[in-house]
Amino acid sequence: MNSFTVKIVILCLFFFAEQLSAQSLDDLGYSFAEHIFNNARIVIGDGAVIEQGSLLVRDGTILAVGLASTIEIPDDTVSHDLSGKTIIPALVNTHAHLGWEAYGDWGSQFFTEENLTDHLYRHAYYGVGTIISTGSDQEEIAARIKLEQLRGNIAGAHYYQSPGMGSPGGGPNPRFTDDPNYWGVRPVADPEQAVRTVRELASSGYDIAKIWVDSRDERRGAKVKLAPAIYTAVLEAASNYDMRIIAHATTLSDHKSLVSIGARRFIHMPYDLEVDDEYLELVRENNVYIVPTLGMVTKREPYYIPAFQDPFFYDQVPISVLESLNSNYNPPPSSQSAESKQRSDMMARNLLKLKDHIILGTDAGAVGDFFGYADHVELELFVRMGMSPSEAIVAATSRAAEAFGLDNVGKLQAGRAADFVILDDNPLDDIRNSRQIHEVYLRGKKVDRSGLKQRWSQ
DSSP states (O other): OOHHHHHHHHHHHHHHHHHHHHHHHHHTTOOSSOEEEEEEEEEOSSSOEEEEEEEEEETTEEEEEEEGGGSOOOTTOEEEEOTTOEEEEOEEEEEEOOSSBOSSOBSGGGOSHHHHHHHHHHHHHTTEEEEEEESOOOHHHHHHHHHHHHTTSOOSSEEEEEOEEEOTTOSSOHHHHTSTTOOOEEEOOSHHHHHHHHHHHHHTTOOEEEEEOSOOOTTTTOOOOOOHHHHHHHHHHHHHTTOEEEEEOOSHHHHHHHHHTTOOEEESOOOSSOOOHHHHHHHHHTTOEEEOOHHHHOTTSTTOOOGGGOHHHHTTSOHHHHHHHHHTOOOOOSSOOHHHHHHHHHHHHHHHHTGGGBOOOOOBTTSSOOTTHHHHHHHHHHHHTTOOHHHHHHHHTHHHHHHTTOTTSSSOOTTSBOOEEEESSOTTTOGGGGGOEEEEEETTEEOOHHHHHHHHTO
């Protein structure tokens, strides 16, 4: 075979390989044509807004965003007129517990590939494009789902795991640890074990991990906080592997101690005391990110609306789930006690003081909240407690992504993933308009919300 023939054969092989690759991507629902979304209000995710803007997308990636006059649009581009609508980035949830919730039941027996995948789609349905599941994933099952998502065989929200470390016999919510099949916590009894555990997690490919600092597990009799020497060892070892640690801590003293030795991410803000100037200075100097998890701590407030009474939730689950939730519901008091009001007011003041460091997380899947739906409840609580709608959206998109180095999501910017939500109304006027979802696109592909709703509501 002469060299010319060899070149022809090689070119043919490349051609057929490209055709097969294109076919496989087409099978997954990707389009190789550009799509331009025109005439929309575009909320970038960092506080900026473009009125009458355009978003150009190809193959799951944003090519350009701005005024139509500034974007070069190919002749064969598919055009979508979004006059009167608003585009926001898909939300980024940095704290949930996937796999255990069965919509009417709960437990480790439900942590299956099917249920975990379902939870990724439930987030996507509500416009959540990225989810970090913290300290409760069955790792072999989770790894298989993550691999299939990377291969393109599973869609839904981008899925990240965050394995957990804590004191032996302590750490996680007793609701989890009462389950004989709970697997979430890696015990770290001393600094040496902490370093070994971080090294093992890094060698397994994890770049996010959780530490439980508080001592709340009364049922197993531990009640032992994670010692400063141990969490210092965790943080120092994690820095060697570019691993991002998020700390579960709820008291002002623990927050101060952790921030002073390098902690930058927190599940929960201080709930026991009003934050002081010393703490605020530490937070600012160290660029700390805080998940306040307001939905978890406001369930006993008079304004709380249970999910089964909210059409935004109940129109996508079967009536049997609503009946189960209703039968088990213990309503809050009709009016706040003086103690409850003082606590609510303190939380609101803390949130406002920390608003430039707040990120989205829901704890959904652990405390009775529901995936995707809880994210919009949290946004509403951000605003109820004093943040502006724009500040709430930044907390739930670009800042949440930034906190974990997720530089491909959280913002409508050229080169980032085409993860966005089209809304019928402007959330900057009323944050509850985040619920007015017209369409959701993840990785450039439209989420089949009507199909999912039909399947789930049967």
